[in-house]
Amino acid sequence: MSAPEPVIRIEHLHKSFGSTAVLRGIDLAVGRGEVLCLIGPSGSGKSTLLRCINFLEEPTSGLVYVDGEPIGYRLDAAGRRVRESARHINRLRERIGIVFQAYNLWPHRTALGNVIEALLVVRRLSRAEAEAAGLAVLERVGLGDKAHVYPSRLSGGQQQRVAIARALAMKPEIMLLDEVTSALDPELVGEVLKVMRKLAADGMTMIVVTHEMGFAREVADRVVFMDGGVVVEEGPPSELLARPRNERTQRFLARLLAPRRE
């Protein structure tokens, strides 16, 4: 392919916890502006894959490239992985936003405080600059009026939108979203999905781990089905979700969609 360098390129990624192999050889590339939905049964390694991308988990072997630069390691002359400095890893992480299932807001900071923390500490913006930027991002997720409210006073959906704003404030090149609606009450899922749709429409590169097949069908450019630590099947949602070829994909989708098929 003569396509430009993908934002994320994953090569032969393996991850084991003790003797349990969670990822068993993942190869995947995500192009600029692409929305990739990762689906699969729980325990299939989706979350671990996301966490390896920004080095919250250290891969057992294999490499993740961000804009062609390997994260966490550099390659020596013989092509072996050499661990990078913590500083280097921190700088690369700034370019990758991640949002977790459990929001993980900091309770001692207001919504705005959560959003501007890294702008102040990592980017070293002045407080005025950071607050202006932070407010703009909170507007973007529809929470401009909640800027000075502490997380304990926000609903789950609002907290998750603050978490998205917090990641967006760093102007990442790619957003990783790890089952961000799974912990929400059903009536709050919509507001978060709406923000994610808007992000996709704005051209944000995203890897979305989700069980929301409606979202995947509508927004994803590509859907990847993982099971047992490997990519089983991938393709555009219109094909993979409607006419899965692999038997494991078929079974997973049948189980997932069955209750809704009257």
Added chain:
Amino acid sequence: MPQFDWSIVGRYGASFLQGAATTLAVSLVSTLIGLALGMLAALARLSPWRLLRGAARVYVEVWRGTPLLVQLFFIYAALPFYGIRLSALTAGIVALSLYTGAFAAEIFRAGITAVHRGQVEAARSLGLSYGQTLRRIVAPIMATLVLPPLTNEFTGVIKWSSLLSVVTVPELTYAAYRAIGETYSAVEPLLISGLLYWLLNDLVVLAGRRIESRLTRHLA
């Protein structure tokens, strides 16, 4: 039934107040050093390096598992055999700091562990360094958790500091002993010193409560 001799209050009042001031100063200094030691030991116990973990564990267990009085005597009376000669006051502060540090280490360790892993990961994923995360995220969240046990610990330090009287540090209990020795009356000096200890600790608890309500504003 002995009478309460108020004249002792007049004659020894100044010496008691001086003793109380020394007690407060020694406790404050030892607590501050102890907190720093405790934080370091807690971080060491949670570090990925085995040697550091082991060293911190030995420190905590030895200092927590032996009486302060024995440690104090060792530092004051046994260390000179190894060429380390400390004044009574210095020996007292060193002993109290090391003792407090061992307890504070466990309080901090519990506090750090109680901060949700995800909140730390959120910080790291935004590019904050380990130190920045510790200072700006873990410490403030942890502070609300560890303040009550630390206040408790500080009241302990004020009371433990009474042991320093045995190596002649002129603190509150020492002042009481002196008054007893000179007046042959035990009731008044012990009651006065007890009352002053209680007042000191009430002060500490009050201060702790004020800090706590400031730190937990976000939970209101």
